[in-house]
Amino acid sequence: MKKILFSYCLLISITSFCADEKNTVHANLKSATVFKNGAELTHTASSNLKQGMSELVIENIANQIDINSIQIKTANAVTLMGIEFSNNYLAPTEKSPRIKMLEDSIQKLQAERDKLYTATETNNELFQVLKSNRDLKGTQTGMSVTELAKLMDYYKTKMQELQETKSSLTEKMKKIDEQKAKLQNQINEENSKNTSQAGRLILQLSVAILGKYDFTISYIANNAYWTPYYDVRVDDIKSPLKLITKAKITQTTGIDWKQVKLSLSTSLPSQWGNAPILNAWYLAYVNPVYALQGRVAGLAMNSIQQGYLEKSSQKAESSSIRIRGTASINGNNEPLYIVNGAEMSKSEFNKISSSDIKSVNVLKDANATSLYGSRGINGVIVVTLKEGMDDYVTVTDNTLNLAFDIDLPYDVPTNGKAQTATIASNEIAASYKHYAVPKLDNDVYLLAEIPEWEKLNLMPAEANIIFEGTYVGKSFIDPNNTTDTLNFTLGRDKRVVVKRNKLTDYSSVKFWGSNKLQQFTYEITIRNTKKEAINLLLKDQFPLTTNKEIEVELISNGGAEVNNDLGILNWQLNLVPGETKKIRFSYSSKYPKDKQININ
Known part of the structure; x- marks a missing residue:
């Protein structure tokens, strides 16, 4: 009876094992829509199913998913009764090519070290033989003193x-050990990412x-996730500007x-399935940065600074955030902003x-x-937005909702390293001009100006500037804070020389x-x-005053366009090859002689 029962249990185990094997399939990833934070992945799979209740295990699923977002499409003859998600920790994981290369390097170094170790042991044995045989005396060996001296010298x-x-x-061997330690540290870093463990779905x-x-x-x-950036290329000032979106x-x-x-996609994935509902939209004065004041320990709000906008006398308020206990050697204490897992510029953050x-x-x-590496040197503010409220049912990005389809199939390994893809390329008719502010900088800069840039559907992102085949530097494109014309600095032009000198013969000091x-x-x-x-756009300035005891007069503007609100002088100049132009301007100040002012 025991044998019959054992055979029956064994038969059930084998049948169950075969059924599990039969109903375990590998999902093939076909497409991925990547958002600023998250991605929608679409797989296909097929399986032979028996009639009645069946369990299907689908392998090769992402390791962290939103269970509420799962959608399964199949024939009408199959009814989905339940879904379970789990990580398959027992599945064999294939080592990445990077780890294999590092391990091969360690094996080669170990083989070389083994040879050195063998040579060291042989050397030590020879040393011991010589050491044991050196205690010889001439009377014992029959050697003369001369022969013994030669032997001792040997x-x-x-x-x-x-x-x-x-x-x-x-x-x-010490150097090899150091190299092995470095390689092993690199392997540990690769393994610490733990990015190769896939998940699985169990369907009832x-x-x-x-x-x-x-x-x-x-x-x-x-x-x-994905982040955009630009390459701005200008071959010469007679050619159009190339804007490459990557x-x-x-x-x-x-x-x-x-x-x-x-x-x-520039948007965030929809978190809820309900259709959005518009509510009344009321405008009000806000300073969004104050959203964090009083809510976070260790956060310092800098005092409000008053400034004046060009072409307007209207005052503008600005504020900034500093994390206590951080400091920057370049004076920029602005922290890094991370909202819902994605990096965000300060201007975008201020809109929340x-x-x-x-x-x-x-x-x-x-x-x-x-x-976050060096980007987090001034601290990081990590913000999570609310979800599921009745008055807004989806979380949307503050930028334009654009979608870029890459026609060619693409490979993106699960190693946490950024893969670069070119998604758009445009040739733009740009105007080029030189720009100089000799009071602040003796160099002349070449600028590229792009009108009607709104048609380009730009996104907030860094831009690499390449002029005449040479990398010039970085800029940042922020379409939310850009004027009617988009400007790029293409670098310094040493072939245009500007000098600013104070004419002592025409300057004076008098007491009245x-x-x-x-x-x-x-x-x-x-x-x-x-x-x-x-x-060439040339700029300089004359001082302003809000003190009634101080008087300022612009005596001569040198033919400049004058902005009296800001005290700015603008000259639009055209210079032919080899031409030299000179411009003079004068101003005066009168104030009590027992006072000192910041003028030079």
Whole structure:
């Protein structure tokens, strides 16, 4: 009876094992729509299913997903009764090519070290033999004193050689150990990413008819994002400007994206399935940065600064955030802003309403730099927005909702490293002009101006500037804070020379009663040494005052366009090849002679 029962249990186990094997399938990733935070992945799979209740295990699913976003499409004969998601920790993981290369290097170094170790042991044995045989006396060996002296010299020379060989071998093994340690640290860093562990779905199915069925599975995966950036290329000032839009795509979903159809979206994935509802929109004065004041420990709000906008006398308020305990050597203490897992510019962050903020975390020092590198040197503010409120049912990005489809199949490994893709390229008719402010900088800059840039659907992103095949530097495109014309600095043009000098013969200091009168005259010399004509925007300034005891007069503007609200002088100059122009302007100040003012 026991044998029959054992055989029956064994038969059930084998049957269950075979059924599990039969109903375990590998999902093939077909497409990925990557958002600023997250990605929608679409897989296909097929399996033979028996009639009745059946369990289907689908492998090769992302390791972190939104379970509520899962969508399964299949034939009408199959009814989905339940879904379970889990990570398959028992599945064998394939080492990345990077780790394999590092391990091969360690093996080669170990083989070399083994040879050195063997040579060291042999050297030590020879040394011991010489050491044991050196205690010889002439009376015991029948050697003369001369012969014994020669033998001792031989021992001395040979032992010295063996000692030097030992030191050399030891030093070589030490260097190999150091190289092995560095390689092992690199392997540990690669393994610490833990990005190769995939997930799986377990489907409970009711099958009406025996047969083979196809499945389409889609869901939102968390560990993926993309960031845009630009290459701005100008071959010469006679050629159009080339604006190349690129994307850095990063994913650690646990599955390699091989030959998938990629789409990139500037929006955030929808978190809820309900249709959006518009509510009344009331305008009000806000300073969004104050959304964090009083809510986060360690956060310092700088005092409000008053400024004046050009072409307007209206005052503008501005404020900034500094994390206590951080400092920057360049004076920029602005922290890094991370909203819903995605990096955001300060201007975009300022648009977030305080009522939309769910939680705020402040990272400082090592906690910030370990996660975000040098970008977190001034601290990191991590903000999570609210979800599920009745008056807004989706979380949307503040930028334009654009989608970029990449026609060619693309590979994105699950290693956390950014993969670059070119998503758009435009040739733009730009105007080029030179720009100089000799009071602040003796160099002349070449600018590219793009009118009607709104048609380009630009996104907030960094831009690499390449002029005449040379990398010039970086800029930042912020379409939300850009005027009618988009400007790029293409670098310094040393072939246009500008000098600003104070003319002492035309400057003076006089005393009238209780007042002191000073007059200043400056001469600006511009020389074009280029072989082509140039347009130059030249700027300088004269002082302003809000003190009734101080009087300022612009005596001569030198033919400039004058902005009296800001005290700015603008000259639009055209210079032919080899031409030199000189411009003079003068101003005076009168104030009580017992006072000092900041004028020169």
